[in-house]
Structures are given as C-alpha cells and as structure tokens.
Amino acid sequence: MDLADFAIAIMAAGKGTRLKSKRPKVLHEIGGQALLLHVIAAAKTVVPAERIYCIVGHEAERVQRAVEGTGVGFVMQAEQRGTGHALQMVKAWFGLGSMPIPKHLLVLSGDVPLIRPETIRAICEEHLREHAAMTILTATPPDPTGYGRVLRIAPDGPEVMAIVEQKSLRPEQLDAPEINSGIYCFDTAKLFSKLDSLSTNNAHGEFYLTDIAAMLVEDGERVVATRADSVDEVLGANTIAEMMHLDAAMRLATARRLMARGVTIFRPETCVIDAQVEVGADTVIEPYVQLLGDTRVGTECRIRSYSVVQGSVLGDGVMVRNGCILDGAEVGDGAILGPYAHLRPESRIGEQAHVGNFCETKKMTLGRGSKANHLTYLGDAIIGAGVNIGAGVITCNYDGVMKHTTVIGDGAFIGSDSTLVAPVEVGVGAYVAAGSCITEAVPEGALAFGRARQVTKPDWVAKRKAARTGGQRT
Ligand code: UD1
Ligand code: CA
Numbered sequence: 001m002d003l004a005d006f007a008i009a010i011m012a013a014g015k016g017t018r019l020k021s022k023r024p025k026v027l028h029e030i031g032g033q034a035l036l037l038h039v040i041a042a043a044k045t046v047v048p049a050e051r052i053y054c055i056v057g058h059e060a061e062r063v064q065r066a067v068e069g070t071g072v073g074f075v076m077q078a079e080q081r082g083t084g085h086a087l088q089m090v091k092a093w094f095g096l097g098s099m100p101i102p103k104h105l106l107v108l109s110g111d112v113p114l115i116r117p118e119t120i121r122a123i124c125e126e127h128l129r130e131h132a133a134m135t136i137l138t139a140t141p142p143d144p145t146g147y148g149r150v151l152r153i154a155p156d157g158p159e160v161m162a163i164v165e166q167k168s169l170r171p172e173q174l175d176a177p178e179i180n181s182g183i184y185c186f187d188t189a190k191l192f193s194k195l196d197s198l199s200t201n202n203a204h205g206e207f208y209l210t211d212i213a214a215m216l217v218e219d220g221e222r223v224v225a226t227r228a229d230s231v232d233e234v235l236g237a238n239t240i241a242e243m244m245h246l247d248a249a250m251r252l253a254t255a256r257r258l259m260a261r262g263v264t265i266f267r268p269e270t271c272v273i274d275a276q277v278e279v280g281a282d283t284v285i286e287p288y289v290q291l292l293g294d295t296r297v298g299t300e301c302r303i304r305s306y307s308v309v310q311g312s313v314l315g316d317g318v319m320v321r322n323g324c325i326l327d328g329a330e331v332g333d334g335a336i337l338g339p340y341a342h343l344r345p346e347s348r349i350g351e352q353a354h355v356g357n358f359c360e361t362k363k364m365t366l367g368r369g370s371k372a373n374h375l376t377y378l379g380d381a382i383i384g385a386g387v388n389i390g391a392g393v394i395t396c397n398y399d400g401v402m403k404h405t406t407v408i409g410d411g412a413f414i415g416s417d418s419t420l421v422a423p424v425e426v427g428v429g430a431y432v433a434a435g436s437c438i439t440e441a442v443p444e445g446a447l448a449f450g451r452a453r454q455v456t457k458p459d460w461v462a463k464r465k466a467a468r469t470g471g472q473r474t
Contacts, residue, residue: 003124006051007102008043011086011182012036012110013057013077018238024059026110027066028237030247031254032274032292035237036063038113040070043106045117046124049073051102053093054110055086082206083182084198091192101188104128107209109182114233114246120183126226127185133221134191134213136160137183141231146238147179148210150225158224161217163210167203178225180210181234190221250275280316298333307338315351329361332368350385364395367410380422381406390416390434397422409444418450 016025026036036054043052049071056063057077064074077089087107094101106124108115119137127135138150146166151173153159163180164173194215198207213223228234237243254275255268262281265271272290279291280299290308291297298316303309307324314320314331321338328345331337334352341355344362349355353366356373364378367385372378374391380403381395393414395406404422408414412426415434426432427444436450 003047003121005103006047006106006124006185007104007188008047008052008106008108009075009087009090010036010039010043010052010054010072010108010110011083012039012063013055013060013080013086014111015058015080016111016238019240019243021240024063025237026063027059028240028243030113030237030243031250032276034066035113035243036067036110037070038275039108039110039115040067040072042115042117042120043072043108044070046106046120053090055089057086082200082204083209084195084207084211087191087209088195088198088207091195094192101192103188105186105188105191107182107184107186109236111237112182112234113237114235114250115181115183116233119228119233122229123183123185123226126224130158130222130224132185132224133187133216134160134223135185136163136213136223136225137181137228137234138178138225139181139228139231139234140177141179141235144175144177144179147236148182149173149176150178150180150213151176152178152225158226160213160223160225162214165202165204165208165210178227179234181228182236183234184209186212190216194219304338312343344379378406380404381408383408384410384412384428386411388413390414390418392417394419395422396420 012026014025019025027034052072053075054067054072055075055077057080060076075090075093077086104127123135123137136150148163148165149169150163151161153161191212194212197215198211200207202208216223232249235246237246251273252268254273255265255271258279259265263279263283263285265285267287270287271285274292277291277295279297282299283297283301285303286305288305289303293311295309295312297314298318300316301314301318303320304322306322307320309326312326312329315333317334318331319336323340324338326343329343329347331349332351335349336354338357340357342360346363347361348365350366350368350370352369354371354373355361359372359376362379364381366383367387369385370383370387372389376389377394379395380397382405387408396419397403406420406422407425409426409428411429414432415436417434418432418436418438421439424438424441426442429445430442431447432438432442433449436448438448438450442448
C-alpha cells in the first residue's frame with residue numbers, strides 16, 4: 001500500500017501525572033526501551049522518519065535527546081493543554097509552510113507502546129477504504145475503565161457517533177465496552193478545520209482530541225471505528241503498574257518469538273529478555289536469566305540461572321554458568337564462563353577459553369583456549385592463546401594516573417597469586433613463578449621469580465617456646 005500521502009504525529013508532550021515520577025512518561029521503559037522509542041520504531045516501518053513528528057512539551061529537551069537518533073522531527077507544545085491542543089500545535093507548525101500538509105495524518109500516542117506495524121497499516125488501509133474523515137482504532141478489553149469509549153451509531157456498523165471520556169460517561173454509558181486506543185487516522189484538512197472549535201468545557205479543562213469525532217459527525221462527515229486484532233497492543237500505560245503489565249506482555253512476546261525459533265527457555269516468565277535480543281536455535285536459557293540491550297547469543301549455548309548479559313555477543317556453544325555478569329563483552333565459540341564471572345566492557349574471550357569463578361575482566365583479549373579459572377583480575381591486557389593464568393593473578397593496570405597494558409604471549413604460564421605490574425610483557429611460553437610480583441619483561445621461554453626466597457628455620461617453634469619459659473621444660 002502506498003502511504004506516500006501519510007504523515008505521523010506522535011503525542012508525547014504530556015507529563016504523566018498519574019505515574020508520580022519525575023521522569024517524563026514517554027521515557028519510562030518497557031522491554032528495556034523507552035515507550036516513545038517503541039512507538040517511533042513502529043511508525044518508521046510505515047513512513048520515513050522525515051514524515052514523523054513527535055509532539056514534545058514536558059521536559060521537551062530530555063525527550064528530544066532520548067530519541068533524536070531516530071531522525072524524527074519535533075513539534076513543540078510548550079504548555080500541555082490536552083490532546084486536542086497537541087494537534088493544534090501540529091496545525092500551527094504546518095502553517096509555517098516549511099513542509100507540505102499531508103493528505104492524511106496518522107496520530108499515535110506516545111504511551112501506547114505495543115502497537116504493531118501491521119495494525120498501523122491496517123488502520124491506514126481501512127481509513128482509505130472507508131473514505132473516512134476520521135478512523136479510530138479501538139479494542140474491547142475485559143475492563144474498559146479509565147479509557148474513552150467509542151459509541152457506534154449501530155453496534156455492527158463501522159460508523160461512530162462520538163468518543164466519550166471516562167469522566168463524561170453518563171450512568172447508562174458506564175459499561176460501554178469499546179475503548180478508544182488513542183490512535184487515529186485523519187483527513188488532515190478536515191481535522192485542521194475543526195481544531196480551532198474545540199473547547200475546554202469538560203472534566204479536565206483540556207482540549208480533547210476525542211471531541212473531534214462528534215464535531216465531524218455533526219458536519220455530516222464519516223467517522224469510523226476499526227477493532228485491533230489484539231487487545232494488548234492498544235493498552236495505554238498511565239500508571240507504573242499498567243506499564244509493568246505491558247512490560248511483562250512484551251517480554252513474554254519476545255520469549256515466544258525466540259522459542260518459535262528453537263530456543264529453549266525454562267520458566268520464561270522469570271526471564272527478562274529485551275525486545276531486540278537475538279538467540280540462536282538449540283540454546284538453552286535457564287530460569288532467572290536476563291538478556292539485555294543488543295545482546296546476540298549463538299546456537300547451542302547454555303545460559304544458566306542468575307546470569308545477566310547486557311550488550312554482549314556470544315558465539316556458538318558457549319556455556320555461561322550461574323551468576324555471571326557480562327557487559328559489552330564478546331565471547332568466542334565454545335568458551336566457558338563462570339560461575340560468577342564478571343566480564344566488563346571490551347572483554348574479548350577467545351574460542352574455547354575459560355574464565356572461571358570470581359574472575360573480572362575489562363578491556364582485554366584472552367586468546368583461544370586460554371584459561372583463567374579462579375579469582376583473577378585481568379584489565380587492559382592482551383593475552384595470547386593457550387595461556388594458563390593461575391588463581392589470584394592480578395594485572396596491576398593503574399598507576400594512580402594512567403592505565404597501562406599487560407601483554408602475555410601464547411602458551412605462557414602465570415603462577416598463582418602473581419601480580420603483573422603494567423606496562424609489562426611476558427614472552428611466548430614463559431613461566432612466572434607463583435607469588436611473583438613482575439615488574440620487568442619476561443623473555444620468551446624464560447622462568448621469572450619475583451618474590452623473596454623462602455627462609456626455613458628448623459625447630460624454630462620449639463626453640464621459641466624454650467626461650468619464653470627461660471629454658472625450663474614444662
Ligand atoms: C486518551 C484519550 C482516551 C483514550 C486513551 C487511550 C483524550 C482526551 N483521551 O486518554 O479517549 O482512551 O488516550 O490510551 O485524548 N499528550 C500530549 N499533550 C497534552 C496531553 C497529552 O502530547 O497536552 C500526550 C501524552 O503524552 C500521551 C497522549 O497524549 O502520550 C495521551 O494523553 P493522556 O493524558 O495519557 O490521555 P488519556 O487520559 O490516556
Ligand atoms: Ca494515556
């Protein structure tokens with residue numbers, strides 16, 4: 001379908017008073033992403049960003065900053081005097097003449113985040129097919145309380161008489177079941193011709209965009225309603241509790257999408273998986289796992305319980321044992337992590353490598369098959385293949401002012417409890433004796449000790465005892 005005649009306005013200027021939060025409502029997150037970003041992403045699948053306008057007002061700068069990367073335009077609604085007022089600002093903006101007025105205007109709500117591209121397309125199609133002045137997307141949820149209600153002229157006909165806000169419902173209308181989703185298509189000229197006649201004569205003292213429906217009908221214009229396929233996707237988020245309900249719905253949808261592609265997720269309701277996460281077939285995700293941000297996991301991996309993986313890329317056949325935290329890490333095929341490994345940004349773990357319990361890594365590479373199995377800090381390090389890092393080894397990367405690099409060649413062996421004071425280099429195949437403090441380069445194939453030689457005093461204990469008791473045996 002050609003949507004060339006369409007532009008999209010997204011209402012995102014409101015404060016979200018019902019959230020009781022300092023953060024603007026549209027920047028609250030579900031599925032790991034701000035509400036408004038979800039709506040923009042859906043909008044961008046039907047028209048290009050140049051024809052999408054976000055109406056911003058409350059904390060406008062903060063909202064703009066959060067979504068400017070999407071390339072959408074902005075219309076300022078400095079004072080938030082209602083959804084009708086928001087569209088008055090759009091009209092005024094087009095009045096400036098920098099962009100031609102689109103024939104049709106699709107209006108989305110920044111706080112209705114689960115809306116799917118298919119549904120947006122469907123309402124646009126319906127709008128064109130019906131030759132309507134206004135097309136309203138509706139749903140019939142189990143509990144319609146709080147929403148505006150769409151009153152049809154005939155129950156089974158598409159024509160609408162009016163939208164009535166919750167607070168304006170007459171007693172006999174209170175259980176009108178069909179809700180207004182806050183998503184509409186307008187014939188732009190017809191919408192613009194009515195906006196100036198809106199009044200604030202209502203319970204909230206606001207300009208209601210919803211009043212446009214009855215005004216158009218009064219003019220003999222065609223206003224129609226079309227039901228969304230699923231109720232969930234048109235639910236609004238006015239309170240934190242409602243938002244968390246949407247978050248759960250979205251994450252369950254993500255889990256289902258992954259399971260449909262062959263991923264096993266035990267107890268998916270306990271897992272927190274962001275919408276953009278990708279996981280390969282035959283990977284197993286245990287309960288209470290979090291996969292966040294742009295994380296990509298290969299095939300045949302296992303992610304054990306209580307691990308949190310953020311913005312990381314895992315190859316195939318990776319084992320993440322319990323309680324690992326990965327942030328901005330890259331992990332090669334067949335690597336084994338944890339339990340309780342902490343991989344910080346720019347950690348690159350090679351194929352078949354092991355990073356074991358209580359190991360912390362940062363800005364480093366660990367070559368193929370290398371092992372750091374216990375209690376280690378490896379930061380600002382370049383570690384070759386087949387290296388063995390003993391328990392308790394620490395790269396001392398920070399001199400109080402600058403960070404320095406430790407380089408360890410292929411096949412080297414770093415004995416337990418050694419400290420490598422960077423900048424320092426351990427050559428290929430070199431050995432560092434346990435308990436060493438290495439401050440100078442260790443050449444290829446060498447053995448380096450960096451510790452005091454052991455002193456052993458035979459019978460020392462007995463001699464001391466004797467000295468204390470003045471030579472008297474007791
Ligand atoms: C609105 C509808 C209601 C519908 C519901 C669906 C009106 C009068 N009512 O009610 O019929 O059932 O959505 O979720 O439209 N906004 C602005 N500028 C403003 C006021 C609001 O941009 O001056 C934005 C908000 O940021 C929000 C959206 O418009 O994203 C909807 O506003 P909100 O106050 O949440 O309307 P509801 O009371 O939910
Ligand atoms: Ca709302």
